[in-house]
Amino acid sequence: MDYAQLEDREVVSLACEGRQRAFRELLTRYEKPVFSLVFRMVRDRERAEDVAQEAFVKAFNAIDTYDPRYKFSSWLFKIANNLAIDRLRKRELDTVSIHGAPDARSNEDEERTSITLPSTGESPEEYVENRELGGQIEDAMGRLRPEYRTAVLLRHVEGHTYDEVAEIMDVPLGTVKTYIHRGRAELKEMLAGAVA
Amino acid sequence: MNDPSTHLSSEALQAYLEGELAAERTEKVEAHLAGCSRCASELDGWRLVFSQLDELPGLEPSENFAERVMAEVPTRPSLGSRLMGTLRTAMGRRIRNAEEHLGPDRLQELLDGALGQGDRRRAHAHMEACPACQSEFQEWQTVFTSLGSLPRLAPSEGFARRVMTAFQASASPAPTPGVLDRALQWAGAMTNQAGRLLPSTPRGWTGLGAIASLPALGVLALMGAVTAHPLLTLCGLATFLSWRVADGFQAAMAWGSQWLADSAVAGALWEAASAASASPSMAVAGLMALWALTLASAWILYRNVIAPSPVTGRHA
Numbered sequence: 001m002d003y004a005q006l007e008d009r010e011v012v013s014l015a016c017e018g019r020q021r022a023f024r025e026l027l028t029r030y031e032k033p034v035f036s037l038v039f040r041m042v043r044d045r046e047r048a049e050d051v052a053q054e055a056f057v058k059a060f061n062a063i064d065t066y067d068p069r070y071k072f073s074s075w076l077f078k079i080a081n082n083l084a085i086d087r088l089r090k091r092e093l094d095t096v097s098i099h100g101a102p103d104a105r106s107n108e109d110e111e112r113t114s115i116t117l118p119s120t121g122e123s124p125e126e127y128v129e130n131r132e133l134g135g136q137i138e139d140a141m142g143r144l145r146p147e148y149r150t151a152v153l154l155r156h157v158e159g160h161t162y163d164e165v166a167e168i169m170d171v172p173l174g175t176v177k178t179y180i181h182r183g184r185a186e187l188k189e190m191l192a193g194a195v196a
Numbered sequence: 197m198n199d200p201s202t203h204l205s206s207e208a209l210q211a212y213l214e215g216e217l218a219a220e221r222t223e224k225v226e227a228h229l230a231g232c233s234r235c236a237s238e239l240d241g242w243r244l245v246f247s248q249l250d251e252l253p254g255l256e257p258s259e260n261f262a263e264r265v266m267a268e269v270p271t272r273p274s275l276g277s278r279l280m281g282t283l284r285t286a287m288g289r290r291i292r293n294a295e296e297h298l299g300p301d302r303l304q305e306l307l308d309g310a311l312g313q314g315d316r317r318r319a320h321a322h323m324e325a326c327p328a329c330q331s332e333f334q335e336w337q338t339v340f341t342s343l344g345s346l347p348r349l350a351p352s353e354g355f356a357r358r359v360m361t362a363f364q365a366s367a368s369p370a371p372t373p374g375v376l377d378r379a380l381q382w383a384g385a386m387t388n389q390a391g392r393l394l395p396s397t398p399r400g401w402t403g404l405g406a407i408a409s410l411p412a413l414g415v416l417a418l419m420g421a422v423t424a425h426p427l428l429t430l431c432g433l434a435t436f437l438s439w440r441v442a443d444g445f446q447a448a449m450a451w452g453s454q455w456l457a458d459s460a461v462a463g464a465l466w467e468a469a470s471a472a473s474a475s476p477s478m479a480v481a482g483l484m485a486l487w488a489l490t491l492a493s494a495w496i497l498y499r500n501v502i503a504p505s506p507v508t509g510r511h512a
Contacts, residue, residue: 023363027356035351049351056359057366137342156343181304188300188339 008072015063023060030073031056034080037153041084043133043142051087055080070167077158077168081150088146140190147171148183155180204228204235209242298322298329303336 003011003025011029015022034055039048059066059079066075133142141149147169154160154168166176204212204225211217212225229236298306298319305311306319323330395401423430456462472479 020360024356024360027359031356031359032348032350035355036348039349045352049355052351053355053359053362057363060363061366137346141346152343153346156340157346157348181301184304184336184339184343185300187343188335191339191342192335 009068012063012066012068012072015060026060026072026076027056030076033073033158034076036157037077037150038080038084040133040138040141040153040157041081041146041149042087047087051083052080055083058083071164073158074160074164074168077154077160078170081168085146085150136191137187140187143190144183144186148179148186151176151179152183152187203232204238206238206242209235209239213239213242296322297326298333300332300336303329303333306333307336307340 003014003021006014006025008026008029011022011025015026031052035048035052038051038055039045042048042051055076059076066072133139141152144152150169151165154165155162160168162173162176162180165180166173169176169179171179208217208225212222217225229239302311302319306316311319323333395404422428423433472482
């Protein structure tokens with residue numbers, strides 16, 4: 001049987017029967033997308049590999065609980081993103097933000113709710129020094145608040161629809177739109193600032 | 197509808213008179229009217245109004261009415277003036293569009309392909325007339341292009357192997373199935389196998405039925421051959437079978453009696469009954485104890501099954 005020709009749900013169903021080749025196939029398909037997302041979230045290769053590995057092991061061990069009504073990739077990204085966010089919270093990594101709460105309705109609200117936590121991870125300068133995450137856009141991406149970053153990455157790098165991003169992030173569709181629009185707006189400001 | 201307390205509305209009565217009701221509804225209305233004098237009276241009132249309206253005469257305007265009206269109708273403008281008007285409207289729209297900028301959300305939706313065809317056309321038309329929006333659109337395009345150029349990053353070599361090793365190490369060994377589990381698994385497997393052997397078409401089921409009925413046909417044929425003997429009739433066979441059943445029942449009764457006679461428990465019960473019958477007071481005491489036990493059992497059943505006390509406290 002050529003596993004590469006099978007659809008995700010077929011491979012998952014074989015994995016549910018305990019076939020190692022099915023697990024390997026899923027790993028082959030998603031190691032790069034999952035690692036990319038996690039790496040850009042935690043901004044550290046070693047930590048990213050730990051988180052990505054944990055995500056795969058967690059997903060594989062819980063493969064019986066996967067609901068085939070949803071896309072397997074969405075389920076896997078959800079696990080990986082949750083683990084990455086947990087890791088960010090634990091280590092108080094980069095949470096620099098320009099805007100306030102997504103539901104802020106006035107400038108005062110936005111200022112009141114915007115937070116700037118001390119970053120114990122890499123500084124923005126260190127991001128640039130990092131060869132893989134170098135460049136203006138990667139640097140700007142690293143400055144986004146985590147939820148904006150996840151939403152923008154899932155939309156632009158992984159090509160998920162707004163609905164899928166909402167499913168992965170477990171937030172309403174309107175919130176996802178807000179995250180993506182504000183995330184892009186911050187990126188635009190940062191890119192314009194870098195050029196100027 | 198037939199309930200006189202719910203009278204027909206004036207709308208329903210008017211619709212009925214105008215023949216606008218469906219057949220079923222018309223029947224219901226007529227049934228109600230037959231039994232409700234108030235609605236019937238109201239219907240008569242509506243009939244009168246309708247007939248008076250129908251009898252209203254057509255009135256004619258005064259002389260030269262048409263000429264007076266036409267004198268008030270503006271004449272159709274010339275082609276040139278119509279073209280100028282269209283141009284003025286278009287320019288006005290462009291000016292209005294130029295005044296209402298698209299804004300970041302609209303521009304992002306445009307680049308995201310989230311706008312409908314009409315909105316997209318309007319947005320582009322606006323940008324043609326609005327350098328500010330055009331410039332901002334280009335800035336957004338830069339952001340989108342930059343985001344689109346972000347590559348997927350690969351983990352280090354051996355990542356997949358490490359994940360599989362960690363997965364295999366983390367996977368808990370499957371518990372050894374018990375006897376019952378194994379029996380159930382075996383029964384399930386056998387059922388599956390049997391299910392595969394079953395036919396799936398009506399013709400297959402017919403064939404299977406014919407094969408399954410062969411032994412029964414053989415037995416019937418044998419019985420027919422036996423009962424065809426002149427000395428062996430169906431009645432005689434039935435009598436023989438009834439004798440065999442009676443013999444079996446007698447043998448079972450004899451075995452049961454013998455078991456009771458040999459049983460120590462039965463002996464003890466017999467002795468206790470004999471002693472009780474010899475002493476009436478003991479018999480009465482025994483009966484009262486039995487009665488008390490029965491009452492207590494009934495009470496426990498009532499409290500726990502029929503009228504359980506309300507559960508207090510919170511569930512975990």
